[in-house]
Amino acid sequence: MISIAQANLDRSVRVVGEFREKMIEERVEIAMIQEPYIRNNIVKGFGSARVYSVKGVFPWAAVIIINEKLGAMKVNSLTNSNCVCVEILPPTGNRFYAISMYFQFSEHIEEYLMYLRKVKRKLKGEVVIISADANAKSELWGSPKEDSRGALLREVIEMDGWYIANDKRYGPTFDNGRTSSFIDITLTNRKVNTIMVNWEVRGDWITGTHKVITFKVNRTECRQPFINRTDKGNIKFQFHKANWGRYKECLSAEKYCLENISFRNKMDIIEYEKLIRK
Template identity: 30%
Template sequence: MHGGPGGVATFLPELSSGEARQSGIRVFQCADDGSGTVKAAVIVFDADLHITQYPKLTTNNISVVGIRVRSREIILVSFYFEPNLPMDSYLAHLRRVQRETGSRSIVIGGDSNAKCVWWGSPVTDRRGEELHGFLEDLGLCLLNQGETPTFDTIRGGERYSSYIDITAVSPDLLGLVDGWRVREDLTNSDHNAITFLINTKHINTNTIRHTTRKYFTKKANWAQFREKLGQIKTQEHFTIDTIKNIQTHAQLDSTITQLNDIIQKTCTKTIPLTKHREVLAMQT
């Protein structure tokens, strides 16, 4: 994470707690101990930014560092969850990160290999349910929005895409985040890059703004909002019968999730985001 305007923080899943320097760039990842391939790292482009390493919390699949913003520390976590391994140990490790760092300000980003409607997937699998429940339990807020897949590649002449890379922050940082989006033009990886901005101007010793405000509603065109809402509801086959036909708790949860997603998509397409720009972060 970079401390000034236009700076970049990279959460890099799939890249051994060691620090490597090259041309002023610092890479924080698990020290190479011969235990396997390192698949997560945090890359810092600002030579003046104060970084705290957490070697005991950093593994081949989870990299943890702290950055100092004035007198407050923000914890950055980059992760890669193996698709063929259970989520339990990974989620337990993230709980340990939150507990042992003692920081209420945290940003996590990485490849979850989990599908959930909450971060754009058309379906929710068991891994997605586990991860979503974990994020809710820890009170973390998802930043994912929009319709661009985070994984997108061509294999054997066929296109494969999915929404498996997530970004989440603690509530105290949510009001400081702006412009989260998936970028298809930054890397040659089969995973698209994710960029967002963190405004550090309002962070001080005693207070951080606590707000979930993401959209600049004063600039909203409500006629356009209503029109786009109707279009997306039609595309998603969401009608009054969708609500009338609810018979189980599972159907209710699914319907609420679908409606929230429709509203968020509509807001993203018709209402400008709030403008608080200072720190640019990138996840890939």
């Protein structure tokens, strides 16, 4: 199980400090955040943890990797100022993709819906987890009533087969003292109970307007069914059990990621070399 926390941090240095303290206390391995605290367009407040966000422009979202044993690569072709996609490579089990999104309320929601559709298309066959401050309301994720933005988002979720992890029994995810709402969502392209457990809203983590959401990702669900091990520990391939359609989808997604690798600086090259040598 991989422990994940998602939160909008209100761009507050105080809230970031509270969040980091709780992450350490509860052994969170990945943080998927929106509205991080920044200085000079750089996400700050997470010490030596690996921070993935857009470079050179104002970032609205980020993915933080705390567990040193997790391999990670940013997918540049699916990363912009509001959306950050990171390929996660666990030491055991197969990879998955963690995406942090912030839907700016002042912007039309259609551009974020186009991004969701692009993710669904480009990462077909992969396991994807999305944590988002959607700034949209729908009964589908707990709101008493649906607004126009929520209706558009719901249509894309239903059309493309996304699954919602939210449980309205935990209450609103946003509360500023005057009003409360359900605007933070967790999506996956797998049935929730096969990939994710212990989804909950944590109202005692931070003093910001948004509440923290925590959950665990189960990577054993995605082990390849046609790979087995002998008594001596050697790998044995059972090709008659292979899902060749799924295998083709995975190869296509792998090809897309390889074709879109770009090196921005020397540190990018070093990071890729480490991952290749693992």
